[in-house]
Amino acid sequence: MADSRLSDYDVFLFRQGRHYRLYERLGSFPEEDGTCFALWAPNAREVSVLCDSNGWTPGIAPLNLREDGSGIWEGTVSGISIGDLYKYGIKTDSGEWLQKGDPMARRWETPPRSASMVWNVDHEWTDREWMESRGKRLPLDGPWSVYEIHLGSWKRRDGSFLSYREIAPLLADHVVQAGFTAVEFLPVMEHPFYGSWGYQVLGYFAPSGRYGSPEDLMYLVDYLHSRGIAVILDWVPSHFPSDAHGLARFDGTALYEHPDSRRGYHPQWTSCIFDYGRHEVRSFLISSAVFWLDMYHADGLRVDGVASMLYLDYCRERGEWEPNRYGGRENLEAVSFLRELNSEISRSFPDVVTVAEESTDWPRVTGPAHLGGLGFSMKWDMGWMHDTLSYFSRDPIHRPWHHEEITFGLWYAFSERFVLPVSHDEVVYGKRSLLSKMPGDQWRKKANLRLLLALMFVHPGKKLLFMGCEIGQWREWDHEVELDWALLDDPSHRGILRLVSDLNRLYREEEALSRDFDPDGFRWIDCSDRGQSVFAMMRPSGPRPVVGVFNCTPIPRTGYRIGLPSGGRWLELCNTDSNDYGGSGVGNMGGVSADEVACHGMSFSVEMVLPPLGAVILAPETSLSDGRR
Structure with missing residues (x-):
């Protein structure tokens, strides 16, 4: 057809299930002399475009069925342009006329209204830098x-x-x-x-x-x-x-x-x-x-x-x-x-x-x-x-x-x-x-x-x-x-x-903390303290490890010992019982010092305060990779 937007290759890909940009070929496309329509309805006997200019009457603006067996109906309808509402009138094999919205429509009436709208999306994007760098900004392992x-x-x-x-x-x-x-x-x-x-x-x-x-x-x-x-x-x-x-x-x-x-x-x-x-x-x-x-x-x-x-x-x-x-x-x-x-x-x-x-x-x-x-x-x-x-x-x-x-x-x-x-x-x-x-x-x-x-x-x-x-x-x-x-x-x-x-x-x-998919990026310090409902875990990868200790009871615990991979000062990066978060302020005064006392299979350990129903997140004051302990 002279006014067809679909090439034979488009039809071939569509019928093979490998046309991945149908929105460029099917739907409604406003042009100077009207709007071009293309619709897949292989079992229809007739297809018409229904709109205000034809009183929503079937048969006045018919589409033509392609002769290639694709089941695609096409045609250009004058008197309908951007912003106009339309539906398809579809005559079934039993002779019933259906009114259907366009499956490929770029815009619809606001529900409960149900007509499609001829639309030519036009936006001048300003996110080029984002689009070119988003893979680096948010890598899958980030x-x-x-x-x-x-x-x-x-x-x-x-x-x-x-x-x-x-x-x-x-x-x-x-x-x-x-x-x-x-x-x-x-x-x-x-x-x-x-x-x-x-x-x-x-x-x-x-x-x-x-x-x-x-x-x-x-x-x-x-x-x-x-x-x-x-x-x-x-x-x-x-x-x-x-x-x-x-x-x-x-x-x-x-x-x-x-x-x-x-x-x-x-x-x-x-x-x-x-x-x-x-x-x-x-x-x-x-x-x-x-x-x-x-x-x-x-x-x-x-x-x-x-x-x-x-x-x-x-x-x-x-x-x-x-x-x-x-x-x-x-x-x-x-x-x-x-x-x-x-x-x-x-x-x-x-x-x-x-x-x-x-x-x-x-x-x-x-x-x-x-x-x-x-x-x-x-x-x-x-x-x-x-x-x-x-x-x-x-x-x-x-x-x-x-x-x-x-x-x-x-x-x-x-x-x-x-x-x-x-x-x-x-x-x-x-x-x-x-x-x-x-x-x-x-x-x-x-x-x-x-x-x-x-x-x-x-x-x-x-x-x-x-x-x-x-x-x-x-x-x-x-x-x-x-x-x-x-x-x-x-x-x-x-x-x-x-x-x-x-x-x-x-x-x-x-x-x-963001090495979420690496089995080497997690280690239990202690997952067996069932009696006190305490869990201690470590995220060991990266420039420095991060340790989380979670007290799941309302009982504050003092002198609670956990093993650590290194000695020296460990900072309290976060304490969920902090006054800043609405807590009671029980904690470790901003950090703890680890001693060379073996615990939980590690050479160093620390005695710390666990706040009630609270979590304490720790990390060494200096990176373990810089050789200092």
Whole structure:
């Protein structure tokens, strides 16, 4: 066709499942004499563009079906330009007319309205220096500390959403103050139901209009980059909602979803599951991932629901799922898709990260795809999260009987490249806020929270903390209201934020703490003091080692001896019981001196004070590499 945007090679790649930039070929493209449309709907009998200028009437602005068997409809429609709303009228094989939004639309109406919008994204980026250096700024083995945020409920103005532009300086200031190196946005892709938090996506190539235009989101990313903050976007290839204007039964058939309901319907989320074995669907999804990295300069994608993709029996009882061709429960097509996804991202964007939310023991999630792994950069450590929160929710009197909830995670800590996630899922739906989970009175709850945060930052693994946890939010997360920022009028809550800031600073500055994926980067000093609920660990790599000692009871302990690798002065880098953090001020007067007394298999040791429900983080006053002791 004369007005076609697709070459024969584009069509070939699309049908092979290897066209990774479909957004350059399918969708709507404004031109001088109208707008060019291209849509995949192979089982449609007719396709029309519906808009205001034709009264939303089918048949007035028809598209033409390519004759190459691709199922792509094309055409240029006059009288429709940038900013105009449209849908596709699709006549099914049964003669029914459907009204569908454009799967490739760059912008949609703000829900509950559901039309697509002709748009030509135009933003002049200013982050060239960031983009050229981000691999060096945030290497995979560097200090990734992620602040997870839901845009609609982080901060509001008189109960209304802030726009992407309005939130940019406020968010950047807070993230810099708290010391995080990256933000992770819950899905910003357009979704019809706000209460899904973005996890029921329909606009796989469009940001949510609730917070502004595509250019506004680009401004937010650009601004965060200017402040040295990386941006990770939550991305959802695991399922999509069944709204009538969306992807479900798009041309009257199961086009994007698997035709077998045992594989194409998600019973837990009442949504549709993509057909990962269909080549065109793979092109669609991988193009979506590439789109956000390419057009929006995202520095990483957190892939939601990976476990639900990997297993055919996920959330299904016996008889509700069909085994694969080998008789197993693995979704072979989804495994292949994830490998292809990560391989393409690694090839085209070698300095970005992909992070899997994967809650099982699937092997080698972060192993190279070409060597049989899934190819992710990192994986959420859901086991660490579950065990650690379980331990800290217990009254200290019961903790000696659950000592292994802290120690067990180190048995597998280096089997993958892990992120330690305290995410949105842990502070909602009756699970209570992180602070409210802690046992005891208000003082003990805050002390326990400070202790947990310190343990998280000394433990191997990248860090992720959901918004509100850093200020000691009492109320569990509610997406309908902003965080309780007034808590920062209370010195004890300001102290929690100050502790997070100091822990993030140590994580950035002490090289030993960010060597999270190196088995030689961790050593237990003592993990056996069950009776006193004390843990002592060391991060030995780097210019100087860092030691963390954690007293998980409200009993102060004096004269507590731990082994150390060297003598001399050891500085108290952090004490979570400091008055500055809202604690009681029990500590070691800024440091301790190690003597040549063997303990815990080391030649030196020190007697120290352990504050109640407190952590003490130590490092030698001088680098061990300079020869001084």
